[in-house]
Amino acid sequence: MTDADQTNDAHQARLRKLSFRAWRRGFKEADIILGNFADDYLSVLTPEQLDIFEVLLEVPDQDLYGWIIERDPTPPEHKSEIMNMLNQYYKTAYTKI
Numbered sequence: 001m002t003d004a005d006q007t008n009d010a011h012q013a014r015l016r017k018l019s020f021r022a023w024r025r026g027f028k029e030a031d032i033i034l035g036n037f038a039d040d041y042l043s044v045l046t047p048e049q050l051d052i053f054e055v056l057l058e059v060p061d062q063d064l065y066g067w068i069i070e071r072d073p074t075p076p077e078h079k080s081e082i083m084n085m086l087n088q089y090y091k092t093a094y095t096k097i
Contacts, residue, residue: 014050015042015043015050018038018042018050018053018054018057019035019038019039019042021057022034022035022037022038022057023035023038025057025061026061027061027062027065029065030061030064030065030068033065033068033086033089033090033093033094034057034064034068034086036089036093037085037086037089038053040089041085041089045082049081049082052080052081052082052083053082055078056078056082056083056086059078067083067086067087068083068086068087068090069090070087
């Protein structure tokens with residue numbers, strides 16, 4: 001196996017792990033939003049964006065869900081392009097005008 005194959009295998013394993021974690025939060029609403037977001041975007045995110053998404057998955061469900069639906073302000077340390085993408089994803093996919 002070449003280094004490129006090993007790198008690709010490690011990347012694919014990381015994507016599977018992140019998808020699993022996004023879909024199995026234990027809070028149904030967060031599972032749906034984060035799981036579908038993961039399905040739609042994980043394959044196109046940069047390694048840096050994946051790092052940010054991974055950090056967000058460490059946040060307690062109620063807090064993260066509140067930030068996604070903009071019920072609660074996102075703390076400065078969690079404001080990011082990925083958080084903005086999650087906000088927009090929620091607005092586009094789960095709300096009606």
